[in-house]
Amino acid sequence: MSNINEVAKRAKVSPMTVSRVLNQSGYVKEETRQRVLAVMEEMNYVPNQLARSLVKQKSMTLALIVPDITNPFFTTVARGTEDMARKSGYRVIFCNSDDDFLKEQEYTEMCLLLRVDGIIMAASGDRSKANLERLKKFNIPLVCIDREVKGIDTDLIVGDSLAGARALTQHLIDLGHRHIAMVTGPLSISTSRERLQGYKETLRQNGIDYRDDYVKEASYNQQTSGQYLDDLLASTPRPTAIFTANNFVAAQVVRGLRERQIRVPEDLAIVTFDEMEPYCAVAEPLLTSALQHAYNFGSLAVQLLMERIDGVPIAQPRRIVLNPDIVIRRSSGEKL
Numbered sequence: 001m002s003n004i005n006e007v008a009k010r011a012k013v014s015p016m017t018v019s020r021v022l023n024q025s026g027y028v029k030e031e032t033r034q035r036v037l038a039v040m041e042e043m044n045y046v047p048n049q050l051a052r053s054l055v056k057q058k059s060m061t062l063a064l065i066v067p068d069i070t071n072p073f074f075t076t077v078a079r080g081t082e083d084m085a086r087k088s089g090y091r092v093i094f095c096n097s098d099d100d101f102l103k104e105q106e107y108t109e110m111c112l113l114l115r116v117d118g119i120i121m122a123a124s125g126d127r128s129k130a131n132l133e134r135l136k137k138f139n140i141p142l143v144c145i146d147r148e149v150k151g152i153d154t155d156l157i158v159g160d161s162l163a164g165a166r167a168l169t170q171h172l173i174d175l176g177h178r179h180i181a182m183v184t185g186p187l188s189i190s191t192s193r194e195r196l197q198g199y200k201e202t203l204r205q206n207g208i209d210y211r212d213d214y215v216k217e218a219s220y221n222q223q224t225s226g227q228y229l230d231d232l233l234a235s236t237p238r239p240t241a242i243f244t245a246n247n248f249v250a251a252q253v254v255r256g257l258r259e260r261q262i263r264v265p266e267d268l269a270i271v272t273f274d275e276m277e278p279y280c281a282v283a284e285p286l287l288t289s290a291l292q293h294a295y296n297f298g299s300l301a302v303q304l305l306m307e308r309i310d311g312v313p314i315a316q317p318r319r320i321v322l323n324p325d326i327v328i329r330r331s332s333g334e335k336l
Contacts (some may be wrong), residue, residue, distance in 0.1 A: 004022075007040055010043065011035050017036065018158065019328065040072065058117050060090050060117065061092070061093060062117060062120065063092070063116045063118075064077075064117070065097055065108075067124055069096045071246075072275070072294075073292065077145065080154060090117070098124075099220060100124060101131070101249070105130075111135070116140070116311050118140065118306075119143075120310065122144070122146040123149050126149060126189075135153070139306035143157065143301040143305050144156045155317050157297050159197045159322050160321050161273070161327070162194045162198045164195070164290030164306065164324040165194065166198040169199050172332065177240050179214070179240050180216040181215070181241070183219040183249050183277065184196045184217055188215060194244050199243055216228035237267065244270060246274055247275055250272035254331075262332055265331050265332060269331065270288070272290075273289060275289045275291060275327075286329035288332035289326075291324055
C-alpha cells in the first residue's frame with residue numbers, strides 16, 4: 001500500500017504539501033493540489049485515518065445512540081445529525097439501543113473504546129443515568145435529545161411533550177369527548193410521564209374525572225402488544241377517544257381496532273405524538289398528531305456538540321425545548 005512519502009515523490013512535492021492537501025490546511029496552489037490528488041488516485045492511496053486522528057487528537061467521529069432507528073422520528077433525527085456532522089467534517093456511528101439499558105451500555109463502552117469525539121443520545125430510560133455518568137466521567141462531549149434523565153447535567157434538546165399532550169387532549173374535549181382513554185409509553189421514560197401529566201391536567205381543567213382504567217402502559221416500539229385494547233373497550237362507559245403516546249403505539253391501536261371491526265374515527269377517535277412519515281401519506285385514517293420537528297433535534301444537537309468539542313467556553317449546560325405543531329387530520333373525527 002502506498003504511503004505519503006511515495007505520493008510526494010511521484011507528485012514531485014514535499015510530504016508536507018501532501019499532508020496539507022489531505023487535511024485541507026495551509027496554502028497549496030490549485031495546480032499543485034490537483035496534481036497531488038491525481039497521483040493519489042493513480043496510486044490508490046488511502047490515507048491512514050488513525051495516524052491523522054492521532055496527530056489531530058480527534059477521531060472526527062460522532063456517535064448517535066437512539067432507542068429505535070426504525071421509528072420515523074429517530075430516522076429523521078439521524079438524517080439531521082448526519083447532514084450537520086458532514087458539514088463539520090465528521091462521520092457518524094449509528095447505534096440502536098432498542099430501549100434496552102444493557103444494549104445501550106454496550107454501545108457506551110464501544111464509544112469509549114473507539115474514542116469518538118462526542119455522543120448524542122436519546123436515553124433508554126431512567127436507568128440510563130449510569131451510562132451517562134460513565135461518559136461524563138471521561139469528559140466526552142455529550143448532548144441528550146428527546147428524553148431527559150434526572151441528575152444528569154448536560155446539554156439537552158427536548159420537545160414540549162407537556163404542551164403537546166395538553167393540546168391533543170383539549171382538541172378531543174373541544175370535539176365533545178368526555179370519555180378519553182390514553183395508551184402511554186413506559187413510565188420510566190420522561191416523555192411518557194410528561195404526556196400523561198398533560199393529559200391528566202387537561203382533564204382536570206375541564207372538569208373531567210381521571211380514571212385509572214382508562215390509562216394503559218405500552219412499549220414505544222413496533223412490538224407493542226394490543227392486549228390492553230380489550231380492557232379499554234370493556235370499560236363502562238366505553239371510551240369514545242384514545243390519546244396514544246407515539247406513532248408506533250397509534251399504529252398498533254388502529255390495527256387492533258380494525259381487527260375488532262371498530263372504525264376510526266366513526267366509532268372511536270385517535271390522536272397521537274409524531275407521525276409515520278413517509279407512510280403517513282398512505283395511512284388510513286391520517287392521524288391527528290403533535291408533530292415534532294425531528295430533523296432539528298439532530299442538527300441542533302450536532303451544533304451544540306461542535307461547540308463543546310471545539311472548546312467554546314460555556315458556563316452551564318444548555319436546555320432547548322422545541323414546540324410541536326398540532327396537525328389536525330381525519331383520525332380525530334368531527335364534533336360530536
